[in-house]
Amino acid sequence: MKTIYIACITGLILFYCTSCSKKADNFAEVDRSPVIFPDYSDILIPPNIAPLNFLINEPGVCFETRIRQDKEREIVIRSKNPAVEINIKKWRQLLQESKGKKLTFEILVQTESGVWQKFKPIVNEISDEAIDNHLAYRLINTGYVLWNSLGIYQRNLENFNEKPILENKSVDYGCLNCHSFCQNNPDKMMMHVRAIHGGTFLNREGKLSKVNTKTGYTLSAGAYPCWHPDGKHIAYSVNNINQFFCSGPIRIEVADEFSDLIVYDTEKNIITTTNEVSTPNRENLPVWSPDGKYLYFISAPPATDFHERVFDKYSLLRIGFDVNTNTWGRADTVLSGAKLGKSISFPKVSPNGKFLMFCTSDHGYFTIHHPMADLNLMNLQTGEIHPMEINSPQTDSYHSFSSKGHWFVFSSKRLDGLFSRPFFSYLDENGKASKPFVLPQKNPRFYHTFLKNYNIPELITGEVSVSPVEIRDIVLRDAVPVRLDAGVDTSYMKNHLAAKKN
């Protein structure tokens, strides 16, 4: 017994002596910043974000990280492991006390020869403005046609908790997609269920329902959605879409053969459309202006052959719509794709109505598979357009503003060229975006092994309070069919559909 005790104590002493317990006092300065993953350098940090855990990609046997605003407010992490996992309580406190100030990350690495190296500090800034505290997204594998387990999840951005909003294992493995929230409100949401138990699930502040938005006069059930700011109407595209597999940098093309727009009144259970947005052209991806008076959308000419279908460019249009009277205005071109020399997709207006952020690619609208896809910003007051400074050589696509309009999230494949990850950036009053950073994870190696895509990241102001069990029970019910607005010219829609089918 005595021998065991002695062995244990010796072991502990040895462990203490060989572990990274001593502070690095003597070091050699290295005239460059350390390589860390994910890249959390020169960024603006929301004051309520979860710890930005990272991996020090420098060779060494011992690692010391000092995160400080000033000498009094400092977090020191010392470890043999290059993975830096920051204590969440200390991090929160540090961030709250450092709003609007610089935050320095000092990294020291002990080499195998025992010499400590101190790298140039990484300097970040803490924003005064908090980001919406939850992010909703779909997690999906990289299969293009088939699916298995998938779900729509919500992640608390202030910590690392991720909860399912709904997983498809509870609804017989149907496909879930196109989750959408009304002005970042977690209590006003919708999502589609396809293939099995098909329909559109709606949560209007606790009023749960499931509807079938397909009518005999429209191309399909509602697809790409956008809530009207009044929280009662949702604009949808109705599409006939296919995908094509390719060789070369673009592995897959998704193209619509036909597309129109509809608006769904959630209270009256009525859909409406007009011949201005149900034309032979391909109207797609509707989005409301923050005042709710205009519906922005993209449009491409009718596709007469396969080449046009895939390689046409989309323009940005808008049309007036009065939700009180269900009356439409005339469609106007806001930005011509042909003139821009790019195809426009995923327009989103900032909540203050000042900017319109959109995606561009060489052709088509489904940019997530296009490595050349970039984000652009249009100043709606001046009409000025510029490609955003946050773009990367890889796909930068689907984006969503926070409720206050400065923080935004977008999908990017910049980490590896294949998997889409949510990145955050801050858009200032002049339309300048801060350097983006990826969604922080507890394990900094998370993205090294995670093989699912973050699909349609949407910032929301809190947790979706309806439980997955409640949503499941609604989804398993039969969908209530919607009615067509009596004001819609049905003979026009009939002819329009017949023409498209021919």
Add this chain to the structure above:
Amino acid sequence: MKPKLFNLANLYLILIISGAWGITAIKTEPFLHYDFQQMGFITSFSFFRDFLTYPGGISDYAAEFISQFFRFNALGSLLIVLVASLQGFLAIDLISRLIAKKQHNFPVFSLILLAGVIVLSDYRYPYYATLRLLLAFIFTWLFYFLHKKFPATSAYLWFLMAILLFYVASGPALFVFTVSSVAILIHLEKRRRWMIIAPLLMIFAGILPLAAYRFIFPVSLHSLYDIAVGKPPEFLAYATFYQLYVYYSLLPLLLLISLIFRNKEKVSPIPVVKKGTKISPVPFFRKNSFVITVQFAVLLLLGYFLYSRSHDNFNKKLLYIEYYAENGKWDELLNAAENIDRYDFRINFQINRAYAHLGQLPERLFSYPQLLGVNGLFYDNSNMNGSFTMSNSDLYFDLGFMSESLHWAFEAQTLLPNSPRILKRLVMINLINRNYNMAGKFLNVLDQNMLCHDWVRNYRRYLSDTTLAASDKVIAEKRRFSPGQNYVCIDPLNDLKFLYDFNPKNRFAYDYLIAHTILSSNFTDFMNYIPYYETFGIKTLPRSWAEVLSVNIVKNKTIPGFVSAETISKDCMEQFNRFNAILKQYNYNVEAAKSRLEQEFEKSYWYYILYFDPKVTKVLNNKIQIR
């Protein structure tokens, strides 16, 4: 007195365990389960965490862990037999404690072992069902002891055990536990007491999954009540349910049956032997050794009967074909296919690949009846259920078309996210495409599979030293053949033309291209591409090409410029003349000439276009029939 360890009963027990092991290893061959189901156990916490989110998840996790060792046939068989034996031992321990008789031990044990082995004769069998049942056995066994020790409070403890068992092993295991517990209570309790408790336990067990579904777990209701949960992918959906129901009902049933023997034992009077009377010898048929021997023989026969009824030999052969194809054992594949006398489109597909790999496709294209035409070369994916995703990826990998191979590998990975085979394919394609970062990511995931460390170690070197990738024979060849330019895949024929046009040295693509034109009777493309045969050093055309060319020459009454005296063999021309002569003999009545032509020309293009071509047979009009 200590019981003898090496008595006849134990000998038979050892024999039956060894026999079960042997049969599982030789006949069932669990490595085929591994190969078919693509078991991929990952050691990461996030993998484990997913199993905590639903009832039964923990036993599923344990099953995933155990079943990965099915890859090693002997070890996998041993594990299967050991788990089933453990169930058997628990059952005999329980029953012998309840009825204080050991005569029934052997049949009880054997029946459970037999059922535990037979369920695996279906290669889609989800092994978690066995693990869940094992937990039900263990909980029942524990309940017996708890009840013995705390008879007053055991009923309360039962409820706790039921909740725990439901969480770790789901509803059906709970039902087994419940009925078995009731049987134990009937054994041990007074009628008045068990009559009150038993219905309570039954009602609780029936309601618990429903309550969990309604209020706690966002899962489907049938997943809590079904023994084998129907979940994607569709092709792995288990369907042989009667065996599973028998397996699950054995313990409760045996415990209930044991009640009969308990009562019998109570009524049988103890014989009184008077002093001086001679004890008559026990007749041989009442001797323990005889009874056990008879039991052994009967169970052996029953086992043979049930196993032979359950074992799907054709399916096993099919899996062997797939296994050989995956591992590039083309000669073995062709040998195995020769022993299958039934047409199957999957065999057709793999045989074509085998011929192409061995360089025999042009010569032996019609050695196997090409009943589906070009759909024997490329699967018809219009009605996808995921069965062919990896086979498609394999074929495009063979052809050197990396983007399509990747596309199908991703579809496969969506269905089976941690399959080592699929992850290895993703690593290889990314190495070929020089996406070292991505290859590294898939290697990271594969490295979490404890059976793949060596493979990962080997290929991880390629990331840091890219010259290793360049000098790898497979990678170098695929790099040469894989086109990098923009192209939208429309159909297999255009894909093949694209591949061949990109690199005319791609013999595999060329053979498939010509085979495609032949099987679709696409003479225009055949005549466009066949003149390039000389680039592969061919002087005389292989059989199927020559047969098509001969038809073309006769049809057009002209000899194309590329045809020399040695392009078509004399033998081929003679055969063609003979074929035509026979037809003429029957006044060109195709139906009448069929049996005659079949004898000599069944394996020729000429016979194909008259009798096998899907345009003639219209077989593709009913795709369900093909499947």
